[in-house]
Amino acid sequence: MKLASRPLVILLLSLVALGVAKPADAADTTWTPVVNGDFYNAGNWDTNAFPTGADNVLILNPAVTASINFSGSRELGSFHLGTTGATGGNVDFSGGEIVVHAIFDRSHIGDKGSLDSRFVMRGNAVMLFDGPLSGGGVGSPGGNQDLEIGAQTGATGNLGLLELHDNAILRVSDDLKVGAEANGNGEVRIDGNARITVGSGISLSEANPSKGKMTVGGTALVVSGNSAGAGNTAQGNTDEGYFTLSVNSGSTADLLVKDSGKIYARTLQQRVGVSNMTIQDNGEFHVFDTFNFAAPQLGVATIVGDPFGPQRATHVGQSAGTQFNLLITGNGKMSIDSALDAGGGQTLQGLAMAGGDNRGNVTSSGGAAKIELREHASFVVQQNLHMTVATGDVDASSTLRVVGPNVNARVNGNLYMSYDPFSLAANPDESTLNAVITGSTHSTIQVGGEAKIEFGKLAVELSGYSPLGGETYTLLTAASIGGASFASTDFALAPLAPGLSWDLNVGATSVVLKVLGSVPFAGDFDLDQDVDGADFLVWQRGGSPNPLSTGDLSAWRANFGAPAVGAVHAVPEPGSILLAGIALGLVAARGRWPFAAR
Known part of the structure; x- marks a missing residue:
């Protein structure tokens, strides 16, 4: 929650003086479903009147779900599902528009050790929380209050849950916090064609301990940094536009974007704790200026000297x-377009891994950051990829792991591995490019600028594939390569068959890995990388591994005509072809071949 701007404070005070705004001491209205489950039946409330914009709504009885369905627009002051102890609540909101003022009080779905609480929005339900569309521009227009999911419900058990389905819409002017406070345990699930748009930011798990989780599926859209939403004609409001994963040492954040669900944010941040982020099955996560642009515009929508609210670096x-x-797989997509300009000219632009802060500064400490790309994943950084920014923490590390072919991995700026681009010095901690080879082809990391690899590490793995020799893998291309080679290489998980060896070539603009040598295969007795009549002659003369054996002859027969990978073959002599034909005929007539007896 941020402080309101001075003009906004003056406006709010004026509204209060006129009696328009919600009173500071709003009345508590408690759900007592003695009639039925209708939220707007007056008999279901302790005041014998359904709540309005002047009421704090308390739903403390989880046994009966409060159902909301009406036409038009109605107001609430704030709402709380569960407060303290053995209380909780369930709401099913399926129709109508609710305007929640929240000027003097945030709202909770689960709070302070309460029982499980659940708020479901579906159908065409709309919630406007804290004036998200009243104005447009910098700052939150309402009371700068947050919508909290699972605030203090108990990180080990009880859950605060918000669900959006169908065409439901939630618009928040300030923050949406999920499992934010100490002992918080919150979750958001959104699918269908639902929308969540937030002006200031979204955080998953902030305190110690806490858990925050979000799942975005269907064709749902979640936007941070524009309370009206990307593509909406009403511009809405913005502050930072952050999407923050785990902030404290005891915090855990889990994010899943799947199906064709999308998340747009102005910045992605992860400071402390543990965060697991998965983008899969056509899910998308894009970092760009959500306030000024309706959709990702890579190369255009950079946040440079942006006039709308504070700027934050992605790290x-x-x-x-x-x-x-971070795992991106199954046509999942992620792009980062974040060019913070703090005025000093030296900020970490693009994505910083294992170090760096939200001001774009180089930091002395850092954690462990890993990005894995596989199965048609797309990962694009418009500016720079800083791998292991930390300048003094010996435990910091970063890994970019590319598995197999068909991955689009692109850095349009520079790639820095364990390097401080401001002091022009190496960082002491490890950064690793990890190539996991699964076949005869592999994906190429494309760098538009310099790839500063001389302080980094290359690790190669084999997964489900055994090279035969002659394979060539272009692991990386760049406008220029910084350094003669990597600081270290690791092939421990890429063992080759006898006769083969790895050859790494770091050129001016590329990193190429080759498999030298060849693997003899069954029936190739003269080791010329094919099986033909000449090999039969070798067998006939007793030159095969097991001279004149039926096993060697059967191996030759089974592989006759087979070449090895990358081999250049000579045309066999006519005599060899004739002998091969005769030999094959004789092998077929096994009863008449003297060496065919078993």
Whole structure:
């Protein structure tokens, strides 16, 4: 929650003086479902009147779900599902528009050790929380109050849950916090064609301990940094536009974007704790200026000297002990377009891994950050990728792991591995490019600028594939390569068959890995990388591994005509072809071949 701007404070005070705004001491109205489950039946409230914009709504009885369905627009002051102890609540909101003022009080779905609480929005339900569309521009227009999900429900058990389905819409002017406070345990699930748009920011898990989780599926859209939403004609409001994963040492954040769900944010941050982020099955996560642009405009929508609110750099694994894991798979997409300009000219632009802060500064400490790309994943950074920014923490590390072919991994700026681009010095901690080879082809990391690899590490793995020799893998291309090679290489998880060896070539603009040598295969008795009549002659003369054996002859027969990978073959002599034909015929007539007896 942020302080309101001076003009906004004056406006609010004026409204209070005129009697328009919600009273500071709003009345508590408690759900007592003695009639039925209708939220707007007056007999279901202790005041014998359904709540309005002057009421704090308390739903403390989880046994009966409060159902909301009406036409038009109505107001609430704030709402709380569960407060203290053995209380909780359930709401099913399926129709109508609710305007929640929240000027003097935030709202909770689960709070202070309460029981499980659940708020479901579906159908065409709309909630406007804290005046998200009243104005447009910098700052939150309402009372700068947050909507909290699972605030203090108990990180080990009870859950505060917000669900959006169908065409439901939630618009928040300030913050949406999920499992934010100490002992918080909150979760958001959104699917269908639902929308969540937030002006200031979204955080998953802030305190110690706490848990925050979000799942975005269907064709749902979540936007941070524009309370009206990307593509909406009403511009809405903005502050930072952050999407923050785990802030404290005991915090855990889990984010899943799947199906065709999308998240747009002005910045992605992860400071401490443990964060697991998965983008899969056509899910998308894009970092760009959500306030000024309706959709990702890579190369255009950079946040440089932006007039709308404070700017924040995109960074993960900021502090010691932090763990950040990102998996993109199954046509999942992520792009980062974040060019912070703090006025000093030296800020970490793009994505900083294992170090760096939200002001774009280089930091002395850092955690462990890992990005894994596989199965048609797309990962694009418009500016720079800073791998292991930390300048003094010996435990900091970053890994970019590319598995197999068909991955789009692109850095349009520079790639820095364990390097401080401001002091022009190496960082002491490890950064690793990890190539996991699964076949005869592999994906290429594309860098538009310089790839500063001389202080980094290359690790190669084999997964489900055994090279035969002659394979060539272009692991990386760049406008220029900084350094003659990597600081270290690791092939421990990429063992080759006898006769083969790895050859790494770091050129002026590329990193190429080759498999030298060849693997003899069954029936190739003259070791010329094919099986033909000449090999039969070798067998006939007793030159095969097991001279004149039926096993060697059967191996030759089974592989006759087979070449090895990358081999250049000579045309066999006519005599060899004739002998091969005769030999094959004789092998077929096994009863008449003297060496065919078993």
